[in-house]
Amino acid sequence: MPSYSFTLNGKRVTVEAPADMPLLWVLRDLLNVTGPKYGCGVGACRACTSHLDGDEIQPCVVPVADCAGREVTTIEGLADGDRLHPVQQAWLDCDVAQCGFCQPGQIMATAALLKKTPRPTDADIDRIENVCRCGTYSRIREAIKKAASDS
Numbered sequence: 001m002p003s004y005s006f007t008l009n010g011k012r013v014t015v016e017a018p019a020d021m022p023l024l025w026v027l028r029d030l031l032n033v034t035g036p037k038y039g040c041g042v043g044a045c046r047a048c049t050s051h052l053d054g055d056e057i058q059p060c061v062v063p064v065a066d067c068a069g070r071e072v073t074t075i076e077g078l079a080d081g082d083r084l085h086p087v088q089q090a091w092l093d094c095d096v097a098q099c100g101f102c103q104p105g106q107i108m109a110t111a112a113l114l115k116k117t118p119r120p121t122d123a124d125i126d127r128i129e130n131v132c133r134c135g136t137y138s139r140i141r142e143a144i145k146k147a148a149s150d151s
Contacts, residue, residue, distance in 0.1 A: 023060075110147065
């Protein structure tokens with residue numbers, strides 16, 4: 001079986017896996033990283049949203065072979081040590097989570113948005129396509145605006 005090395009949340013890892021194995025299953029089943037959630041397996045719900053070289057991805061549809069030599073960041077790697085990322089702090093301040101299932105993906109999508117668009121408009125925020133089963137979209141929008149103003 002081939003092996004693939006990449007940086008995961010700041011640490012170099014190597015896994016043996018089939019080339020076409022989705023990164024989500026490598027993270028969850030081989031590396032015990034459970035922040036990215038399985039929702040749909042086709043990249044539509046975006047519960048698994050993570051970053052690859054700083055860009056938003058859905059690891060349920062990204063083969064592990066595409067990650068070799070690259071940097072993968074999940075919700076577990078977003079904070080700076082004990083200091084939460086501004087998006088994580090805004091989520092807490094705005095009491096966004098209800099069931100919490102989609103929140104890691106929502107937070108990672110927001111962090112990617114704010115990296116590219118530090119002061120997003122409502123139209124920019126509307127382009128985030130992550131699904132929230134509980135419908136906390138108004139609190140999500142509030143948290144995104146708070147994170148943008150606090151950054």
